[in-house]
Amino acid sequence: MRITRRVFCAASIFLAFSLVSSCDNGFGIFQNVQGEKKQIGTKVFQATSVFNAFGLGGYYYAATATLNRSLVGEDNWSLVAINNLPNSSTTYTLRSAVLASGANMPTPTIFALIETGVEPSITVSVYSSTDGASWTAVSLPTQTYPPSATISNFDALFSTSSGDVYAENHSYAPTPNDPNNAGPSSYTLYRFAGGSFANLVSTFTPANDKTIRGVVFDGSNYWFASEDLLYSGTFADGTNAANSLASFPGLAPSSTISIWDISHTGGYVFVTSKGGYIYRSDGVSVNPLSATLPLTQVIEVPTSSGNTLLIGTDATSTTQAVGYYEGAWGAIDLGSKNYAVALNSSIFSETIGAFPVHAFYFDSSSGNLFICVSPGYSSNAYYGLYKSTWSNGSWSGWSAQ
């Protein structure tokens, strides 16, 4: 009898909780259903992560495991053949692609880090192009692969608004017979100068297993960020760069911070952390936006009520990402988002609402804002690249590319 009563009580509590949690007076289900848009994108982005996007010479470029481009205004994407490799996605795997444009790169240039071949005989190369059609090989420091005692290769590129380009080198000692079960990794940063990446930014040395998260230029200083370090200095090659963790407003001591991304937008440098904090170069930190979600790239975009920040989120092993947070500095909304860029909450949910954000790219001349996400591989209903267009004081809402 007592067991029956307990079961009944538990069921009643569960039912009551379900009923209460089902109610949200501030959300119109039918209105949101009517606000949905059919998302039909390009097959190349279907259930495929997109890591970066940029524009050059009348084209938009998007980096997945391949580099793809579309004429501005056409949303018609095609594969870019790098170094005249056959126009097939199986001939190379893109590791990273960035656009360098600024005082130190007067002619805007694409840098693509590609991998060809099959383990253990892979080749990692960098090619550059000013038009996306003809490519030039860029010299990289010597890399080593199994069965070498130490594996050393390049796995990411970064660029700054000054036109500088950097490459992250990853070196580690593979466990015998199992190169994937690697020993301690060291990450180092090389800078492109004089036609090659031979110049090591030697002042910036993250601890073992601490990855490099990005490099930005704020108009005066270069900021180099790894998981455990934040260095800044006036020289692109890192000369005299000094530890800025202590002086960056609000940043915790290096022993506890885990930097996840660094961005320069709206005139400020933003540092985001793995633990869900965001810091701005001239102000105090916004206390954790999420206690569990890492925060990624930050971008400031216009809205009808003034500029707003979009702050990307990342997933953890136990928690799903939530797209991005939105709001003005100091008033970033975590719950009922403003949805100015998405247009409404249903479009946000049907596109990027549950996915990690890798990057934003805003083309202010056309008003096109791209968001690069990892949509997972389970459903073809989701894409890695979405676009929303700012026109006549409002956003069009996200639509699949």
Place this chain on the structure above:
Amino acid sequence: MKPHSAAALAVAALLLLPFSAFALDSSGAAQPEGPSSPPETSAPPAAPDLSGSPFLPGEQMIIIAAGLHIPAFLYTATGSGVGNLSLGGSFSFDYQYFVARGLSIGGNVAGAYNDTIGGLSIFTAPIGFTASYWWTKLPFEFSVLGEAGGYIMRYAVTPSKGMIDPFAKAGAGVYWRATPSWSLGLQAYLWFIPEIHYGDSANLWGYGGFVETSIGAVYHL
């Protein structure tokens, strides 16, 4: 013709079927019998021996059904139209107890699922009290039903959103008495789903209509 319109016409035809059958049923169970009934002048046609349940008080039945859930209309403060909802599915479990000849009351639990144009979905689970009227023209049985209650709805956005509000449905069914215990048939109901908001969110109101067309199995207890 749009699929929804065609479906609505089909449902309307199904809805009318029991009424036409009722009009033709000049000697059925619903027709009052009295001394003025004309004497039989010839042997009645042979009929299957399935008339053990003329829906007398105290009888009970259970109806299990599954079928289609067709969006019929959707109105909100910002617009109207069901184009963003696709054809879905439904199931229901119904218990009925006859309190008078042909008249039953009972309860119904159901669930329905519809995808949306953006790849999301809504799931609606109503629960309510029912009142039905049944009559027979063997081997067929007919019913009209009304239900009032409440519903829980989940909308698969991230994070998911929900709503609890009143619910009503009405419709009819026609069944073939296959055995003394079982009848099988078709039923069609219009679900009316109001979405009520209050206070600062009052402008989020809306209401929708869905047509359930399902295959039902009636078990006569």
